[in-house]
Amino acid sequence: MKNLKFDKTGSAEFSKTLKARVNAHFKNTNTNIYGDGRMVVKTIIMLSVFFIPLITMSTGLISSPALIFALYITSGFGMAGVGMGVMHDAIHGSYSKHRLVNKYLGYSMNLIGASANVWRVQHNVLHHTYTNVDEGDDDINAPFFLRFTPNAKRYWVHRFQYLYIWFFYGxxxxxxxxxxxxxRLKRYRDMGFFGKEGEYRKEVMKIVGWKLLYYSYALILPLIMIPLPAWIIVLAFLSMHFVTGICISLVFQTAHIVQDAAFLNPDQEGLISNEWTVHQLATTSNYSPRSKVFSWLIGGLNFQVEHHLFPNICHIHYRKLSQIVSETAREFNVPYLVKKTFVAALWDHIKMLRQLGKA
Structure with missing residues (x-):
């Protein structure tokens, strides 16, 4: 990867004004940037929706295939909720002002089978810093049969990606x-992360350990305890992940892979032709800003603009911050992308996928 950097010569006043207004908001309302009791309630609910169905199946008292599928799928929604509404804030350090709280709640990522440390590099460092930038944002670094940026090489199969992509999202x-x-761990080591002596090996062992734990309680224990053929349990387990994959993919992809979002190519020296704050506004889109229930379910990620500008601020504050950001952007003639509904954002995402498949 090139040594990427942003152009700091323009729009500095916008960035300075926006930060000052956001700081003033928290000072005037006598609140802090972290979560509160609402996050505790959400954490309990999401972890319960994820774990209770798995615990119920592990008792061995459930023998109905339909009920097994229902429990696994319910757990899949809980897994998505933990990822978007608990882990996401914790790994960004915005859940609590206490580092240990963030650290241990960040382990909820490991409990659902993934690596918090690998995610921290992929998401916090690469995606948040170099959003929609080739060679920087790993979220648009797709296998050859998917094309998420107009700067990637196009193959004939991309003409149909808007039809088959849902399977891969799942x-x-x-x-x-x-x-x-x-x-990703190997790729990030080659990029300069996990480079301390013994760190890579230690991280591999951690990942293996956490995955063994996850598979033990999410799949192996139900296989042992449920008096049904193994293929039914495995298929139900896969359906859980299919639901989670669809939920998470659609929430994140509809914020960046849309028609009015910018996709920038750095020049030969790695310079990106935007100041960082303006870059985030140009590459990120909000959707469904009025739906409080939907926003609660997806961890405030319908306010992706605010999240990208202030990832250190808990998502429970994004709705109010969006008023400040949109007004300041309008004042400085900076783009502020937003779709009225999630359906509109999803349709725009589909059109973008078709567009990327044609040119």
Missing amino acids: LSTISWITTKDFV
């Missing part, structure tokens, strides 16, 4: 908990 978390963490 497979995204099962891929994540089997191979993707190991592949």
